[in-house]
Amino acid sequence: MESLTLTDVEQKYYSDLFVYCDTDNTKKVASNGRVLDLFRAAQLPSEVVLQITELCGATRLGHFGRSQFYIALKLIAIAQSGLPLRVESLNSVKDLPLPRFVVGKNEAEARHAALYPDTDSQGLYPASATAVIPRPPARGLQIKKGPATSIALPVHEVIQPLATNIEPQQPEPTSPVVSPDQSPPTSPHSWRKHHRQHSGGNVDRQQPAVVVAAAAGAVWTQFREPPTGPVPGEGMWPSHSPPLPGQESWVSFTADTPPSSTIPGMHPSSAQDSTTLRTAAMAGSTNEMQRQSSCYDDPWKITDEQRQYYINQFKTIQPDLTGFIPGSAAKEFFTKSKLPILELSHIWELSDFDKDGALTLDEFCAAFHLVVARKNGYDLPEKLPESLMPKLIDLDDSAEVPEAAADVGYSGSPVEDPPNKSPSMPSLNQAWPEMNQSNEQWETFSERSSSSQTLTQFDSNIAPADPDTAIVHPVPIRMTPSKIHMQEMELKRTGSDNNHPTSPLLTNPPELSEETNLPASMKFAASNSGGDGYSSSDSYTSDQEPITRQRSHSGTSPETLKVVAAPPPPPPRPHASHSRSSSLDMNRTFAAVTAPGQQQPSTIAYPPAVPPRPLPTQSSAPHTGHRVDAEGVPAGGAGLTTTSPHQIPQQPNFADFSQFTAFAASEQPSSLPEVDTHSEAGQVEKAPEGAGPLRTVKSDGQADERTAATVNSAKGASGPLAPPPKPVRRRLKSEDELRPEDEPLGPQKSNIIAAVLATQPSIPRSVGKDKKAIQASIRRNKETNTVLARLNSELQQQLKDLLEERISLEVQLEQLRPFSHL
Amino acid sequence: MAVCISVIAKENYPLYIRSVPTQNELKFHYTVHTSLDVVEEKISAVGKSLGDQRELYLGLLYPTEDYKVYGYVTNSKVKFVIVVDSSNTSLRDNEIRSMFRKLHNSFTDVMCNPFHNPGDTIQSKVFDGIVSGMMVTAG
Numbered sequence: 006m007e008s009l010t011l012t013d014v015e016q017k018y019y020s021d022l023f024v025y026c027d028t029d030n031t032k033k034v035a036s037n038g039r040v041l042d043l044f045r046a047a048q049l050p051s052e053v054v055l056q057i058t059e060l061c062g063a064t065r066l067g068h069f070g071r072s073q074f075y076i077a078l079k080l081i082a083i084a085q086s087g088l089p090l091r092v093e094s095l096n097s098v099k100d101l102p103l104p105r106f107v108v109g110k111n112e113a114e115a116r117h118a119a120l121y122p123d124t125d126s127q128g129l130y131p132a133s134a135t136a137v138i139p140r141p142p143a144r145g146l147q148i149k150k151g152p153a154t155s156i157a158l159p160v161h162e163v164i165q166p167l168a169t170n171i172e173p174q175q176p177e178p179t180s181p182v183v184s185p186d187q188s189p190p191t192s193p194h195s196w197r198k199h200h201r202q203h204s205g206g207n208v209d210r211q212q213p214a215v216v217v218a219a220a221a222g223a224v225w226t227q228f229r230e231p232p233t234g235p236v237p238g239e240g241m242w243p244s245h246s247p248p249l250p251g252q253e254s255w256v257s258f259t260a261d262t263p264p265s266s267t268i269p270g271m272h273p274s275s276a277q278d279s280t281t282l283r284t285a286a287m288a289g290s291t292n293e294m295q296r297q298s299s300c301y302d303d304p305w306k307i308t309d310e311q312r313q314y315y316i317n318q319f320k321t322i323q324p325d326l327t328g329f330i331p332g333s334a335a336k337e338f339f340t341k342s343k344l345p346i347l348e349l350s351h352i353w354e355l356s357d358f359d360k361d362g363a364l365t366l367d368e369f370c371a372a373f374h375l376v377v378a379r380k381n382g383y384d385l386p387e388k389l390p391e392s393l394m395p396k397l398i399d400l401d402d403s404a405e406v407p408e409a410a411a412d413v414g415y416s417g418s419p420v421e422d423p424p425n426k427s428p429s430m431p432s433l434n435q436a437w438p439e440m441n442q443s444n445e446q447w448e449t450f451s452e453r454s455s456s457s458q459t460l461t462q463f464d465s466n467i468a469p470a471d472p473d474t475a476i477v478h479p480v481p482i483r484m485t486p487s488k489i490h491m492q493e494m495e496l497k498r499t500g501s502d503n504n505h506p507t508s509p510l511l512t513n514p515p516e517l518s519e520e521t522n523l524p525a526s527m528k529f530a531a532s533n534s535g536g537d538g539y540s541s542s543d544s545y546t547s548d549q550e551p552i553t554r555q556r557s558h559s560g561t562s563p564e565t566l567k568v569v570a571a572p573p574p575p576p577p578r579p580h581a582s583h584s585r586s587s588s589l590d591m592n593r594t595f596a597a598v599t600a601p602g603q604q605q606p607s608t609i610a611y612p613p614a615v616p617p618r619p620l621p622t623q624s625s626a627p628h629t630g631h632r633v634d635a636e637g638v639p640a641g642g643a644g645l646t647t648t649s650p651h652q653i654p655q656q657p658n659f660a661d662f663s664q665f666t667a668f669a670a671s672e673q674p675s676s677l678p679e680v681d682t683h684s685e686a687g688q689v690e691k692a693p694e695g696a697g698p699l700r701t702v703k704s705d706g707q708a709d710e711r712t713a714a715t716v717n718s719a720k721g722a723s724g725p726l727a728p729p730p731k732p733v734r735r736r737l738k739s740e741d742e743l744r745p746e747d748e749p750l751g752p753q754k755s756n757i758i759a760a761v762l763a764t765q766p767s768i769p770r771s772v773g774k775d776k777k778a779i780q781a782s783i784r785r786n787k788e789t790n791t792v793l794a795r796l797n798s799e800l801q802q803q804l805k806d807l808l809e810e811r812i813s814l815e816v817q818l819e820q821l822r823p824f825s826h827l
Numbered sequence: 828m829a830v831c832i833s834v835i836a837k838e839n840y841p842l843y844i845r846s847v848p849t850q851n852e853l854k855f856h857y858t859v860h861t862s863l864d865v866v867e868e869k870i871s872a873v874g875k876s877l878g879d880q881r882e883l884y885l886g887l888l889y890p891t892e893d894y895k896v897y898g899y900v901t902n903s904k905v906k907f908v909i910v911v912d913s914s915n916t917s918l919r920d921n922e923i924r925s926m927f928r929k930l931h932n933s934f935t936d937v938m939c940n941p942f943h944n945p946g947d948t949i950q951s952k953v954f955d956g957i958v959s960g961m962m963v964t965a966g
Contacts, residue, residue, distance in 0.1 A: 332940070332941030333941055335941060336941035336942055339942075340942075347950055349942045350942035350943055350950065350951060351951070351952055353940045354940060354953050357939070360936050360939060362939040362940075362941070
C-alpha cells in the first residue's frame with residue numbers, strides 16, 4: 006500500500022472510524038458488519054466499494070488493518086467526491102473531503118450524530134442502534150489532535166438529536182459522549198455549528214465534510230437533509246462520530262433533524278465559524294484548537310445543547326419540568342446506560358444534591374452529564390463539580406443574587422457547598438420546588454414574607470417562578486424544610502400573634518407574670534385584701550373608668566371593697582390587645598398597691614359581702630339563675646357553692662376563669678369561709694395556664710361585655726392587667742367565653758370557682774341595659790378578680806414550696822447516686 | 828474516635844464493616860459479632876416494656892479491657908456497632924451519640940440511593956468518607 010498521508014483531521018476521523026469498526030479491538034478490522042455498514046453508508050455503489058476494498062489491500066489480507074482501513078476510507082472519500090479511484094490519488098488529492106457515511110434516516114427526528122464507536126458499545130441510542138459513546142481515552146489515543154472536544158461536540162449533538170430521537174422510543178439514559186473534560190463542548194460546539202450550517206443547505210454537502218474534517222476527529226456527517234429544513238440551528242449535527250456500530254439505525258442527520266435539538270445561537274456564529282473553519286479546515290483546526298483550549302477551563306460544564314438534550318430526556322420521564330423524577334424511574338433510566346451499578350450509585354450520590362431520593366431537573370442534568378462523562382471514560386469526581394451544582398436554569402441574576410443571599414442564610418445547603426452562589430442557589434431553588442410541591446409552606450411564606458427580611462427576598466425570587474425557573478436548585482431538603490418550617494412556625498407565631506394578640510402572647514405573659522411575679526402575686530394577694538384587689542384590678546384594667554367604676558363599685562359594695570385604697574398607680578398599660586400585658590400591669594399594680602403582707606387567706610377572705618357574681622359567660626347559664634343581686638353575698642355565696650359544681654364542670658380549662666371564679670368564690674369566701682386557700686392557690690396557679698387557652702378562647706366566644714369586663718378584671722387578678730376599659734370589655738367578653746372552656750380545676754378550685762361563679766350573677770347577655778346591672782357585674786368581676794388573685798398567690802406559694810421540696814429531693818438523690826454503682 | 832465501625836443488617840449479617848487497618852481486623856469482626864448478642868438482648872428487653880419507645884441508642888454494650896463497644900439500633904433493626912479504644916477515655920457519651928447520629932444519617936442517604944438495593948453491602952463512597960472521618964486517624 007502506498008504510504009498514506011492524511012491530514013490531521015483525516016487522521017483523526019479515520020482513527021475514530023477504525024476504532025469504531027474495530028469491535029474486537031484487535032487493531033484490524035475484518036470485513037465484518039461494521040466495516041461493511043460503514044462502507045455501505047458511504048453510499049457508494051457496491052462495485053466501488055469492492056474496488057476500494059481491493060485497492061486498499063484488504064482483499065489481500067482478508068481483513069482491514071489499520072492502514073488498509075485508512076486507505077479504504079480515503080478511497081471512499083475520493084469516490085464520494087467523484088474522483089476516479091486510483092491508488093495514486095490517495096496522496097495526491099488535496100482537499101479531499103472526508104468520507105461521508107450516511108445512515109439511513111431511520112430516526113426521523115433525531116439526527117443522531119455519529120457517535121464515536123464506543124468499545125463498550127453502550128446502547129445510548131436505542132433508536133439508532135446504540136449510540137456508542139466513544140471513550141475519550143481511547144479516542145484520545147487515536148485522535149491526538151483534536152481533543153475530545155470535537156468528540157464532545159458531535160457527541161453532544163448526537164445526543165441531542167438522539168434525545169429527540171430517543172424520546173419517542175425510550176429515554177436513553179446515557180447521553181452521547183459529552184466529554185466534558187478537556188474538550189468542553191464549546192469548541193466542538195462551534196464546530197458543530199458550522200457543520201450544521203453546512204448541513205443546513207445542501208449546498209455545503211461537500212464542505213461539511215471538509216469542515217468536519219477540520220474538527221478534531223472524523224465527523225460523520227450525514228447530511229441528508231433536505232435543502233432548507235430546519236437546519237439552521239438544528240441540527241444537523243455533523244456528528245463526527247463514526248457511524249454507530251451495527252447501526253442501521255445510524256444516527257442520521259437529516260436536514261429535518263428534529264427541531265428539538267436546536268442549538269440555539271448556533272447559526273449566526275456557525276456561519277462565521279464555518280467560514281473560518283473552512284478556511285482553517287485543512288490547515289488544521291486552529292480555530293478549533295483555540296476554542297478547545299478555551300473550553301479546557303471547565304470540563305464539566307454542560308453546554309446548552311447538552312442541557313437541552315437532558316431536558317428533553319427529563320421530559321420523557323417527568324413532563325413537568327419543575328417536578329421530580331422519583332428514584333426508581335431514574336434508576337431505570339440510568340441503568341440503560343449500562344454503567345455498573347456501583348458507578349451509577351456514585352453518580353446518584355453526587356447528583357442528588359438534597360438527598361431526597363428524587364431528581365429535579367438540575368440534578369437530573371448533572372447526573373446525566375456525569376453518566377455521559379463516565380461513558381466517555383472520564384472518571385467520576387469525588388465531589389460534584391461546581392458547574393454541575395444544581396442551579397436554576399433561567400434564574401435571573403437579580404433573582405439569583407438575593408436568592409443566593411437569602412438562601413445561604415436560609416437553608417444551609419449541606420455537603421459540598423462551594424462557597425459560591427450556585428450551591429446556595431441550588432439549595433434555595435431546590436427548596437422551592439419542594440416547598441411548592443410538598444406543601445403550602447411557600448404560600449404561607451409569601452404571606453409572611455413581610456415579616457422577615459429573608460422571606461421577603463425569597464418571595465421576590467420566587468415570584469418570577471415561571472415554569473422554567475421553577476427548576477429550582479436542589480437543596481438539601483433535609484435542612485431546608487425544617488428551617489423553613491421553623492421559620493414558618495415563627496412566622497406563624499408572629500403572625501398569629503399579631504392577629505391574635507391574645508392567644509400565644511397571652512399565654513406567655515401570664516406565665517411570665519406568674520413566674521416572675523411570685524412575690525408580686527403575694528403582694529397581689531396582699532393587695533387584694535380589702536378593696537385593694539379591686540382597686541388594683543381596677544388599676545390593672547388600667548383605666549380610669551374601671552377605677553372609677555371600682556370606686557363606685559366599691560362604694561356600692563362596701564363589703565368587698567371597703568378599703569379602696571387610693572387608686573393604684575395605673576400600671577403601665579402595655580396595650581389594649583394584650584391581656585397578658587395587662588396581667589403584668591396587674592401584678593405591678595397589685596404590687597404597688599398591695600398592702601404588705603396580706604396573705605391570701607386574708608385576701609381571700611377579703612371581699613366579705615361581695616354579691617355572688619356568677620362568672621361571666623359560661624357561668625352565665627348557671628349564673629343566670631344566680632344572677633342574684635350582688636349584695637346578697639352570703640346568700641349568693643351559698644348559691645354559688647351550690648351552683649359552682651355546675652359551673653365548674655361547665656367551664657373549660659380556663660385557668661384564668663377558674664381562678665376568677667375561684668377568686669370570686671374566694672371573695673365570696675369572705676362570706677364563704679370554706680374557701681380553700683389551697684384550691685384558690687391552685688386555681689390561681691392555673692390561671693396563668695389557663696390564660697393561654699383563655700386568651701385563645703377569648704377570640705371565640707361572644708361575650709358578654711360584663712362578663713368580659715369581669716373576666717378581664719379577673720384576669721387582671723390572676724396576672725395580666727386589664728387593658729383600658731374598652732379592651733377590658735372585650736377581654737371580659739372573651740374571658741367569659743374562655744371561661745366556659747376552662748376546665749374545672751381541682752375539686753378545691755372548682756369549689757371555689759363554683760362559689761365564685763355562683764355568687765356571681767349570670768351576666769345577662771343584654772348587657773348594658775341597666776347601668777346598675779353593669780355596675781353590679783363589674784363589681785362581681787372585680788370580686789372574682791381578687792379572689793383569683795388570692796388564689797394565684799396561694800398557688801404560687803405552694804409552687805415554691807414544692808420546688809424547694811423537689812430541690813431537696815434532688816439533692817438527696819444526688820447523694821445517693823454514687824451508691825448506685827455498687 | 829472509633830477503632831471499628833460496622834453496620835449490621837436486620838438478619839445479622841454485616842452490611843459494612845471497617846476497622847482501623849493497623850490492628851487485627853479479624854479481632855474486630857469477632858468483637859462485633861459477639862456484640863450482636865448483647866444488642867439482641869437489649870432490644871428484646873426493651874421491647875417487652877413498651878414496644879414503641881425504644882431508645883435507638885443502646886449505649887455501652889460491654890467493655891473489655893482493650894476497648895468498649897457501643898451499639899445503636901434503628902427502627903428497622905439495622906444495627907450500628909462502634910468499637911472504641913478504651914484508652915480513649917475522653918469520649919463522652921454525647922460524642923458517641925453524635926457519631927451514631929451521623930452514621931444513621933449517612934445510612935439513610937445510602938438507602939435513598941435508588942441504585943442501592945437494601946441488603947447489599949454498602950459501597951457508597953460518601954458513606955466511606957463519613958466513616959473514615961470518624962475512625963481513629965491512626966497511622
